[in-house]
Amino acid sequence: MNFIEGRFCTLIQNPKVAERAVLLEGAVVANQIKETVKAEVQHLSTRNIVPCLAAIRVGEDPASAVYVRNKILACAEVGIRSEHHALPESTTTEQLLDLIQTLNRRDDVDGILTQLPLPKHVDETVVIEEIDPGKDVDGFHPVNVGRLSLGRSAFVPCTPAGIIELLDYYHVPIRGVNACVVGRSQIVGRPMAQLLLQRDATVTICHSRTKDLAAITREADILVAAIGRAGLIGADHIKPGATVIDVGMNRLTESDEIREMFGDGAEKRLEVLAKRGSTLVGDVKPVAAMEIAGRFTPVPGGVGLLTVAMLMKNTLTAAKARRGLSDML
Ligand code: NAP
Numbered sequence: 001m002n003f004i005e006g007r008f009c010t011l012i013q014n015p016k017v018a019e020r021a022v023l024l025e026g027a028v029v030a031n032q033i034k035e036t037v038k039a040e041v042q043h044l045s046t047r048n049i050v051p052c053l054a055a056i057r058v059g060e061d062p063a064s065a066v067y068v069r070n071k072i073l074a075c076a077e078v079g080i081r082s083e084h085h086a087l088p089e090s091t092t093t094e095q096l097l098d099l100i101q102t103l104n105r106r107d108d109v110d111g112i113l114t115q116l117p118l119p120k121h122v123d124e125t126v127v128i129e130e131i132d133p134g135k136d137v138d139g140f141h142p143v144n145v146g147r148l149s150l151g152r153s154a155f156v157p158c159t160p161a162g163i164i165e166l167l168d169y170y171h172v173p174i175r176g177v178n179a180c181v182v183g184r185s186q187i188v189g190r191p192m193a194q195l196l197l198q199r200d201a202t203v204t205i206c207h208s209r210t211k212d213l214a215a216i217t218r219e220a221d222i223l224v225a226a227i228g229r230a231g232l233i234g235a236d237h238i239k240p241g242a243t244v245i246d247v248g249m250n251r252l253t254e255s256d257e258i259r260e261m262f263g264d265g266a267e268k269r270l271e272v273l274a275k276r277g278s279t280l281v282g283d284v285k286p287v288a289a290m291e292i293a294g295r296f297t298p299v300p301g302g303v304g305l306l307t308v309a310m311l312m313k314n315t316l317t318a319a320k321a322r323r324g325l326s327d328m329l
Contacts, residue, residue: 022170022295024245026302029169030162030309034078037312041079044319051319052081053111053137053311054103058096058122059089064115071113074308080315083109093123097130104132110322111137111315116187134322137314140186148194155314160192162306163224163245164199172222172243172295175200180217182206182233182283183226188247192224213237225283231261233284241294247303248283263287 041051053075057068068084075082085099096114103109112135118124133143139155147154167174179201183189189205197203201222206213217223217237225233226247238244252258258273259266261281272279282299289296297303320326 021290021293024166024170024243024295024297024302026162026166026297026305029166030305032169033162033165033306033309033313034074037080037309037316038078040316044316045079049319049323050079050081051110051315052083052108053113053315054083054085054109055113055115056085056087056096056099057115058087058091059119061117064117068115070308071311074312075315078312078316080312089119091119091122093121093126096122096127100127100130104130104135109135110319111135111311113138113311135318137311137318139191139314145186145191148191151198155318156195157187157191158307158310158314159188159226159247159303160195161314162310163192163247163303164195165310166245166297166303166306167222167243170295174222176202177221178202178204178219179222179224180204180206180220181224181226182210182213182217183224183228183247185226188226189224192226196222196224227283229283230257230281231283231285233288235285235288235292238284238288238292240292242292244284244289244293244296245303246282246284246289246297246299248281248299249304250281250283251278252281253278261285 044051055068055071057064072082072084100112103112112131114127116124118127128140129142131141133141136144136155139157144154148156174196179196181189181193181196181203184205184207193203193205204216206216210216214236217233218239220239220242222243222245223238224245224247228248228250230248230250230252252261253273255270255273258269258279262269265287269279280300284296286298317326
């Protein structure tokens with residue numbers, strides 16, 4: 001452990017090039033966010049207020065089941081009441097809208113989230129737009145998207161909001177730096193770019209049609225990769241000393257892919273593959289980030305943990321705002 005800019009950080013030493021990158025540990029920041037939420041929830045309980053999150057899941061997608069379970073567990077950890085509405089695959093858009101309308105009306109429900117993706121026959125856009133913007137703790141409703149783009153208070157999607165918390169925790173300068181976000185999804189890329197812009201970064205957004213991606217990303221002091229392609233960002237894409245945030249969550253199932261991604265350090269991941277049949281990797285080649293970047297987020301252990309912590313924070317904010325205890329919305 002080393003003390004850098006007021007924080008203890010883990011340094012990764014690369015014996016070959018004697019370079020080092022500071023590892024930005026999502027777990028540390030996520031725990032701090034949850035502790036703060038827990039303390040505020042306890043304080044609210046003295047006034048007989050218990051925030052409540054309603055999570056809706058449709059169908060049997062195993063990844064969605066894991067995500068919702070983790071969100072429910074996090075609620076229990078911080079003292080937020082939760083409801084899990086697990087609906088069958090055959091649920092129609094109308095049935096889902098009925099449930100959301102009921103949850104919108106209920107005074108004891110502060111936050112509503114619909115786990116995405118929904119089954120193909122359900123109209124996702126209509127469902128998201130039905131959620132009361134004041135209970136939209138995922139920040140996907142057009143009212144919140146619009147307010148964010150206007151620079152006004154809004155529920156912000158949890159992953160990009162968590163990344164800003166991570167950058168602040170590690171005192172990474174944002175004002176005036178070149179930031180590049182690769183990916184333009186509603187969930188990560190676009191809100192990430194908005195948040196960086198609000199903090200006075202000079203922001204470039206790249207996507208699948210961007211010409212000469214590496215030439216653009218190489219200019220970035222803060223590079224956020226939210227693509228969903230294992231190891232797409234390599235040595236050519238990273239500016240020396242940059243802060244590299246890897247949002248990608250990809251599963252590798254082939255040993256060749258793992259060797260290509262991790263080089264000499266593939267052994268541990270090959271063991272994971274043998275044990276579990278796959279291993280979780282990001283969009284950034286870790287060896288390249290370790291050698292060239294100044295700071296980077298590992299996968300797993302980086303951004304992923306922040307998302308659920310920020311959901312807890314958004315639910316607390318909703319509970320306070322609905323009772324006039326915060327000026328949000
Ligand atoms: P998405 O909706 O599929 O968006 C991917 C973006 O990447 C798109 O904008 C796409 O461009 C761009 N892209 C694809 N191929 C590219 C290429 N070759 N060069 C440049 N850009 C390219 O995905 P998402 O929901 O934003 O998620 C991105 C990744 O983050 C996924 O791996 C996901 O699992 C992960 N994720 C992690 C968390 C977390 O908590 N850690 C949360 C959410 C998402 P176009 O727009 O042109 O198609």
